[in-house]
Amino acid sequence: xxxxxxxxxxxxxxxxxxxxxxxxxxxxxxxxxxxxxxxxxxxxxxxxxxxxxxxxxxxxxxxxxxxxxxxxxxxxxxxxxxxxxxxxxxxxxxxxxxxxxxxxxxxxxxxxxxxxxxxxxxxxxxxxxxxxxxxxxxxxxxxxxxxxxxxxxxxxxxxxxxxxxxxxxxxxxxxxxxxxxxxxxxxxxxxxxxxxxxxx
Amino acid sequence: xxxxxxxxxxxxxxxxxxxxxxxxxxxxxxxxxxxxxxxxxxxxxxxxxxxxxxxxxxxxxxxxxxxxxxxxxxxxxxxxxxxxxxxxxxxxxxxxxxx
Numbered sequence: 505x506x507x508x509x510x511x512x513x514x515x516x517x518x519x520x521x522x523x524x525x526x527x528x529x530x531x532x533x534x535x536x537x538x539x540x541x542x543x544x545x546x547x548x549x550x551x552x553x554x555x556x557x558x559x560x561x562x563x564x565x566x567x568x569x570x571x572x573x574x575x576x577x578x579x580x581x582x583x584x585x586x587x588x589x590x591x592x593x594x595x596x597x598x599x600x601x602x603x604x605x606x607x608x609x610x611x612x613x614x615x616x617x618x619x620x621x622x623x624x625x626x627x628x629x630x631x632x633x634x635x636x637x638x639x640x641x642x643x644x645x646x647x648x649x650x651x652x653x654x655x656x657x658x659x660x661x662x663x664x665x666x667x668x669x670x671x672x673x674x675x676x677x678x679x680x681x682x683x684x685x686x687x688x689x690x691x692x693x694x695x696x697x698x699x700x701x702x703x704x
Numbered sequence: 705x706x707x708x709x710x711x712x713x714x715x716x717x718x719x720x721x722x723x724x725x726x727x728x729x730x731x732x733x734x735x736x737x738x739x740x741x742x743x744x745x746x747x748x749x750x751x752x753x754x755x756x757x758x759x760x761x762x763x764x765x766x767x768x769x770x771x772x773x774x775x776x777x778x779x780x781x782x783x784x785x786x787x788x789x790x791x792x793x794x795x796x797x798x799x800x801x802x803x
Contacts, residue, residue, distance in 0.1 A: 521776065523774055523776060523777075527777065528776070528777070528780065531777045531780045531781050532780055532784075534781055534784070535780050535781045535782075535783060535784020535785065535787075536784055537784075538781075538784045538785045538787075538788040539784060539787065539788045539791070541788075542788035542789070542791065542792045543792065545792070546792040546795055546796055549796065549801060550796065550799055550801060567737065567740055568737075571733070571737045574733060575730065575733060578726070578729055578730065578733060579726065579730075581726070581729075581763060581767050582722060582723065582725075582726035582767075584767070585722050585766075585767045586719060586722060589719055589722065682767075682768075683768055686763055686764075686767045686768045687768070689763060689767075690760055690763050690764060690768075693756060693759045693760055693763065694756060694760065696736075697736060697752055697753070697755070697756040698756075701736060701737070701739065701740050701752055702749065702752060
């Protein structure tokens with residue numbers, strides 16, 4: 505049993521900082537993720553005008569469709585925070601329910617991204633068509649992988665909550681996954697504006 | 705102390721508060737999409753960037769609880785973010801992106 509699992513009823517962990525090491529580690533990880541996505545976004549910004557013989561961003565992007573996808577991901581952040589709130593109240597039934605709904609909304613977003621990629625490919629925008637297409641697929645693909653990993657974590661959480669096999673504080677476990685999920689949403693907020701809404 | 709009060713004071717807001725925040729985020733997203741179809745002229749880029757930053761801060765502060773949590777978490781996260789912004793601003797400037 506780790507020191508973190510001994511957090512008292514007021515949320516204070518018995519560590520040298522008085523904070524949960526798990527939570528501190530998650531925030532450190534998210535801080536480092538800013539550098540990963542910063543690199544991918546910067547590379548896209550540099551190459552978005554390099555379309556070569558391929559289609560331009562404005563020719564392939566479907567703003568109404570992506571807006572709906574963005575809205576779905578945004579609402580998944582609401583359901584996630586409701587899951588964390590339920591977990592802190594010790595309401596396992598609602599925690600599982602909100603986590604499952606979050607996973608469903610995330611899966612809807614990923615499904616939309618797969619559909620979007622397929623449509624782009626059919627319009628002649630392959631991965632190696634141009635520097636624009638390569639940097640676009642790498643950036644949005646990396647984000648999609650992050651969402652997919654999040655869905656796997658959410659579904660795993662539903663499973664282990666049902667079997668009551670979450671070690672330590674269940675609320676903190678759900679909160680950690682929530683932090684990751686909200687970060688994925690925050691990254692999409694930036695991608696949606698810089699990549700989709702601002703024309704090259 | 706009720707469960708709801710306990711939750712509100714220690715972990716941020718009530719559920720109704722979260723729904724209100726989500727409604728604000730949805731409204732800002734709708735405004736962002738509207739700028740794509742309405743000609744705002746010189747205001748187009750600044751307005752989109754401001755709305756993006758506002759959405760970012762709202763999610764991080766309220767949904768990720770940074771506003772209510774220990775300040776060390778804020779320092780750790782914003783240090784990574786500011787480092788990333790600085791490094792990639794220099795990177796983009798090197799390639800004459802802003803000129």
